[in-house]
Amino acid sequence: MATTLNPSEISELIRTRIEKVKLAAEARNEGTIVSVSDGIVRIHGLADVMSGEMIELPPAPNGTSTFALALNLERDSVGAVVLGEYEHLREGDTVKTTGRILEVPVGRGLLGRVVDALGNPIDGKGPIAAQQTSPIEKVAPGVIWRKSVSQPVQTGYKSVDSMIPIGRGQRELIIGDRQTGKTALAVDTIINQKSSGVKCIYVAIGQKQSSIANVVRKLEEFGALDHTIIVAASASESAAMQYIAPYSGCAMGEYFRDIGEDALIIYDDLTKQAWAYRQISLLLKRPPGREAYPGDVFYLHSRLLERAARVNEEYVEKHTKGAVKGKTGSLTALPVIETQAGDVSAFVPTNVISITDGQIFLETDLFNAGIRPAVNAGISVSRVGGAAQTKIVKKLSGGVKLALAQYRELAAFAQFASDLDAATRAQLERGQRVTELMKQKQYAPLSIAQLAISLYAAEKGYLDDLPIAKILPFEQALHAHFAANFGDWVKAANDKADWNDAIEATLKKGIEEFKKTGSW
Amino acid sequence: MSEPLTLARPYARAAFETARAHNALAAWSGSLAFAAQAMGDARVRSLAGDPRLSHAELVGLLLPPGESADSAFAAFLSLLVENRRVDLTAEIAALFEELKRESERTIRVTLRSASAIPADRADAIKAALKKRFAREIELEQRIDPGVIGGAVIDAGDVVIDGSVRGRLERLQSALAQ
Numbered sequence: 001m002a003t004t005l006n007p008s009e010i011s012e013l014i015r016t017r018i019e020k021v022k023l024a025a026e027a028r029n030e031g032t033i034v035s036v037s038d039g040i041v042r043i044h045g046l047a048d049v050m051s052g053e054m055i056e057l058p059p060a061p062n063g064t065s066t067f068a069l070a071l072n073l074e075r076d077s078v079g080a081v082v083l084g085e086y087e088h089l090r091e092g093d094t095v096k097t098t099g100r101i102l103e104v105p106v107g108r109g110l111l112g113r114v115v116d117a118l119g120n121p122i123d124g125k126g127p128i129a130a131q132q133t134s135p136i137e138k139v140a141p142g143v144i145w146r147k148s149v150s151q152p153v154q155t156g157y158k159s160v161d162s163m164i165p166i167g168r169g170q171r172e173l174i175i176g177d178r179q180t181g182k183t184a185l186a187v188d189t190i191i192n193q194k195s196s197g198v199k200c201i202y203v204a205i206g207q208k209q210s211s212i213a214n215v216v217r218k219l220e221e222f223g224a225l226d227h228t229i230i231v232a233a234s235a236s237e238s239a240a241m242q243y244i245a246p247y248s249g250c251a252m253g254e255y256f257r258d259i260g261e262d263a264l265i266i267y268d269d270l271t272k273q274a275w276a277y278r279q280i281s282l283l284l285k286r287p288p289g290r291e292a293y294p295g296d297v298f299y300l301h302s303r304l305l306e307r308a309a310r311v312n313e314e315y316v317e318k319h320t321k322g323a324v325k326g327k328t329g330s331l332t333a334l335p336v337i338e339t340q341a342g343d344v345s346a347f348v349p350t351n352v353i354s355i356t357d358g359q360i361f362l363e364t365d366l367f368n369a370g371i372r373p374a375v376n377a378g379i380s381v382s383r384v385g386g387a388a389q390t391k392i393v394k395k396l397s398g399g400v401k402l403a404l405a406q407y408r409e410l411a412a413f414a415q416f417a418s419d420l421d422a423a424t425r426a427q428l429e430r431g432q433r434v435t436e437l438m439k440q441k442q443y444a445p446l447s448i449a450q451l452a453i454s455l456y457a458a459e460k461g462y463l464d465d466l467p468i469a470k471i472l473p474f475e476q477a478l479h480a481h482f483a484a485n486f487g488d489w490v491k492a493a494n495d496k497a498d499w500n501d502a503i504e505a506t507l508k509k510g511i512e513e514f515k516k517t518g519s520w
Numbered sequence: 521m522s523e524p525l526t527l528a529r530p531y532a533r534a535a536f537e538t539a540r541a542h543n544a545l546a547a548w549s550g551s552l553a554f555a556a557q558a559m560g561d562a563r564v565r566s567l568a569g570d571p572r573l574s575h576a577e578l579v580g581l582l583l584p585p586g587e588s589a590d591s592a593f594a595a596f597l598s599l600l601v602e603n604r605r606v607d608l609t610a611e612i613a614a615l616f617e618e619l620k621r622e623s624e625r626t627i628r629v630t631l632r633s634a635s636a637i638p639a640d641r642a643d644a645i646k647a648a649l650k651k652r653f654a655r656e657i658e659l660e661q662r663i664d665p666g667v668i669g670g671a672v673i674d675a676g677d678v679v680i681d682g683s684v685r686g687r688l689e690r691l692q693s694a695l696a697q
Contacts, residue, residue, distance in 0.1 A: 014695065021694040025670075025682030034523070044525070047677040065693055076525040096679070 029097040033057075034077055036089045039238050040283045041068055043078040043095055052137060054098045055080050060088050068095070069102060069240065072284045079284045081240040083118065101137060104248045105130035106255035111199065114216060114230040117245035119252075122232065123216075134255060136247040140306040145315035152388045153264060153332050156192030156445020157185065159375045159438040162397035162455055163404070164360055167388030168198070168262050168330035169310025173352055175337045175344065176362030180374050182336050184442050185360070186266040187215055189334065191224045192445035193264060198332075199256045200228040201265040203249035206242050206272030209234045222443060235272075242276035250307050253331045257309070260316040260327030265308065269336035270301060274348045291347045298351050301335075305355050308333035358382035371439060377404050390497030392452045399459030400434050407431020426464075433463045436471045449493035450479050456507050462515060470520060477520035478511065486510050525615070528608040532615035535596055536623075542592065545620055551593045554584040556613035559606065568606050575601045582609070626656040632664045632683075633671040649673065 031045025041057070049055065049070050055078075057066040066089070072079030082089070083102075104119035109129035116122050119130075149167035166172045174182050190200040202219075204212045212232050219225040229252055233245035246267045256263035267273070274297055281294035289295050310330040317325050335356065337349050342364065344353065353359055358381045367374035389397070406427045413420060414428055437458050440446070446454070454475055457463055466474055482490055489506045492498075539548035558564050564581060567573050579597045580589065587593055600606045621627060629649055631637065637645075646657045653675065664672075669684035 017694055018691065021691055023687045023690065025680060026686070026690075027678060027680045029677050030674075030679045031677065042523075045677045059693075076523050076529075 031078065031095050033089060033091055033093045033095060035091060036082075036086060038283050039082050039086050039240060040280070041080050041082055041086070041089060041095075043080060044076065046070075046078050046095070046097060049073065049078055049097050050101075052101050054100050054102055056096050056098050057082065057089060058093050058095070060085055067098075067102075069244075071280070072286070081243075081280050081284070082238070083240050083244070084238065086238075101135050102244065103133040103135050104251050105132070106134045106252050107132050110229045110252055112226050112228065114212075114232055116237070117231060117233045117241040117248050119248060132255070134251040136244060136251050137303075138251065138254065138307065140303070141309055141311050141315060145311050147310045147312040147328055149310055149330075149384045149388050151262075151330070152385070152390055152393075153189070153198060153262075154192055154196065154445075154448065155185070155189040156447075157188065157373055157375075158440055158446055158451055158454060159373055159377065160185070160360060161393060161446075161451055163377050163401050164358065164375070164380045164382045165385035165389045165393070165397075166332065166334075166382060167310075167385045168332050169308065170358070170382070170384050170388070171305045171308045171333040171335065171356040172382060172385070173335050173337060173356040173359035174362065175339060175349060175353070175359050176374070177339050177342055177364050180362035180364055180367050181372060181442075182338070182362055183211070183215065183268055185362070185373055186268055186334055186336060187218060188442060188445050189264065190219060190228055190266070191222045191443065193227060194222075194224055197262065198227070199253075199261060199263045200224075201231065201249045201253045201263065202228060203231045203233075203246050203265065203267050205233050205245050205267065205269060206235050206276065207232075207268065209236065218443070239276040239279040242273060243280055246270070246273055246304050250304060250331075254307060257311060257329040257331040258316065258319040260313075260320070260324040260329045262330045262332070264332045264334065267304075267333065267335040269338050270352060271338045271348055274300065293347055297348065298355075301348075301352055302355050305333055305335060305352075307331065357384045371435065372442075373438075373440060375438070377401075377438075378408055390448060391499040392493060392497045392503070393448060393455070395499045396452055396455035396459060400438075400455055403427070403430045403434045403458070404438075407435065429464060430458075430461075432468055433466070433471055434458050436468050437463065437475065439472060447490075447494050448497050449482070449490040452493055453478060453482055453507065453511070456504075457511055460508070460511075462511050474520040477518055478514055481514045481518055482510055485513075524608055524611050527605065528611035528615055531596075531600065531605065531608065532612045532619060535612065536616055536619040538592055538596070539616075540623070545623075548593060549616060549620055551584050551587060552609070552613040552616050555582040555597065556610040558582050559609040565607075578606070582606070621658075624656070625654075626658055627653050627675055628658045628660065630660045630662060630674040631671055632662045632667055632674065634663070634665055634667045634669055636663060637661060637671065645671075645673070649675070 029046050029048045031043040034042045034044045051070060051073055053070045055068045055070055057068055059065045066082065066084060068080035068082045070078055070080045105128050107130040113121055113125065113128060114123035121128050149169045151168045153166045153168055155161055155166060174185055176182050190202060193200055202215065212234060216230060219228055231245050231249040233241040249265055253263040253265040274293065277297065277300055278293050282288060282292065286294045308331045310328060312328055313326050316327050316329050335352055337352050339349055340346065361376040361380045362374045363376045366376060410424060410428055437454060457478065463471055486506060535548060539545045558581065567578065575598055578601050579594055582597055583594055631645065642659060642661065646659050649657050667683040667685055670682045672683045672686065673680040
């Protein structure tokens with residue numbers, strides 16, 4: 001290692017730590033382990049334990065302390081779930097209450113790091129430089145501290161930003177079967193926040209270690225890791241870790257929200273968290289309900305997603321004790337739900353659909369038909385994002401929404417193409433072109449200006465005379481043309497995202513000029 | 521599956537109510553302790569489920585000497601045997617003691633220290649604990665060199681740790697973090 005030991009610094013550190021330890025006689029509550037099984041311990045005693053409190057267990061052989069989370073308080077015993085390894089625990093071991101609930105480190109020091117559900121670094125880059133900790137379970141800000149969603153989160157996806165816009169502080173569900181591009185959408189959204197100042201938290205729950213490593217590598221490759229925290233509870237970790245990981249990630253995101261910044265958190269995915277919680281609940285012998293989930297599985301997700309919010313200036317000022325004035329904070333949540341064979345009426349999907357402010361449906365059929373991102377524009381909605389759309393995108397996206405809606409109605413008639421009247425045929429043609437235009441490669445997010453150019457070209461019919469296969473090459477060349485010849489316009493559109501006649505005139509001029517002279 | 525303690529509770533409560541009604545708490549406590557100790561013996565325990573042994577004979581085994589076979593305690597034991605809950609005798613005895621102490625407003629406290637504590641010091645501790653728990657204190661002293669220094673007061677769930685070992689452990693966990 002390149003770091004050199006600095007003796008004075010270390011003894012200083014030790015001294016401050018020793019000073020922090022309270023060495024007066026302590027009164028504590030003790031109990032004994034009655035049984036250990038599948039990560040669940042039953043404890044006799046502990047009369048004063050609180051629900052959700054951390055219980056200190058005997059340390060592991062390598063000296064790391066072990067904790068459990070008290071979940072079931074019964075007459076003769078306490079049911080607790082062990083956080084981490086439990087092989088060293090024995091019947092008869094003494095345990096004690098801590099009087100604390102679980103906390104994780106929060107702060108800027110976590111950016112660019114990969115941590116586990118307890119906030120311990122697992123990326124081999126050394127200790128986390130975080131001065132603060134925060135409890136993982138917190139009550140969401142109340143109504144008086146909230147503010148309406150009015151600023152956009154640009155995902156960089158044409159189809160999402162134009163038709164299903166997401167606002168800062170919104171909860172937008174990404175739902176679809178396996179292999180439909182849910183994680184791709186989430187990762188691209190993170191990559192697109194490079195210049196927006198939005199801090200991102202990616203919570204991986206119950207995923208393969210290799211998938212997590214892939215996400216980390218991609219984020220690093222596209223320079224997006226510096227504004228991102230990755231909380232990983234992989235499939236090999238205990239159900240308890242998978243259960244608490246979203247709450248840990250949320251606490252890390254709330255830090256940014258509460259100091260008047262914007263953050264985006266992705267829970268990938270909440271289905272697996274519900275499975276982990278179901279496992280814990282069944283082992284704790286809580287009565288099973290629908291699909292064997294416990295009775296409080298709705299609350300499991302609602303209390304988590306309720307913490308995603310846009311808070312007003314007063315909240316931020318109060319929270320920072322006046323250090324930050326006149327800034328609003330937000331935490332946007334993009335929960336991911338994996339459906340089984342497109343069944344959105346299963347228990348967990350319906351719950352999360354009802355909690356969130358809209359959903360992006362990704363469909364296997366569309367994905368296999370080559371429409372990627374496989375967004376089903378018909379049943380995807382955003383209930384609050386419209387208010388947050390930038391002026392330019394809002395003005396231009398109406399046309400594509402309408403064109404696609406009409407296309408869907410008429411699509412069934414497409415096979416009678418020759419027998420249709422001219423108007424219907426025109427609508428079909430337009431619909432096919434817009435559908436083609438909405439296709440987009442992974443890791444290629446679009447800026448606002450690029451989005452505006454594409455949407456304007458589609459709405460004003462500049463694509464109508466192109467063969468469908470040429471639409472994407474045309475779009476790409478058009479973007480390049482604007483970047484080369486209308487740099488100022490592009491910059492203004494990206495920065496201000498305004499809309500007026502002059503802006504439209506330039507847009508029109510640029511596209512017409514390109515259609516005459518350009519090649520694609 | 522319920523825990524032994526949960527199963528034992530109604531028996532202990534019933535035994536306690538009976539004993540209190542007959543004003544024989546101490547006698548019942550002694551008898552229960554005897555039965556529990558007898559059941560603690562592996563040889564007796566192996567007989568508990570033996571079909572060659574009649575219920576009355578098993579009750580006779582557990583009955584303390586001098587207790588008549590038609591006493592209330594004998595009836596209680598035969599009820600346990602009939603319900604196949606005789607294994608729970610130890611839990612019942614412990615719960616009975618708890619109830620008895622609760623009714624007498626006393627609490628059993630274990631004081632562990634590295635060396636013997638002088639009587640005046642022990643009395644001071646006892647007085648302080650009496651104030652804290654608002655109960656009469658049954659103090660039991662134990663010498664435990666592992667404590668190193670200071671003392672640990674153990675009153676059921678509540679443990680007051682003023683030992684050198686406890687402090688060292690806390691220091692260790694604070695530094696290891």
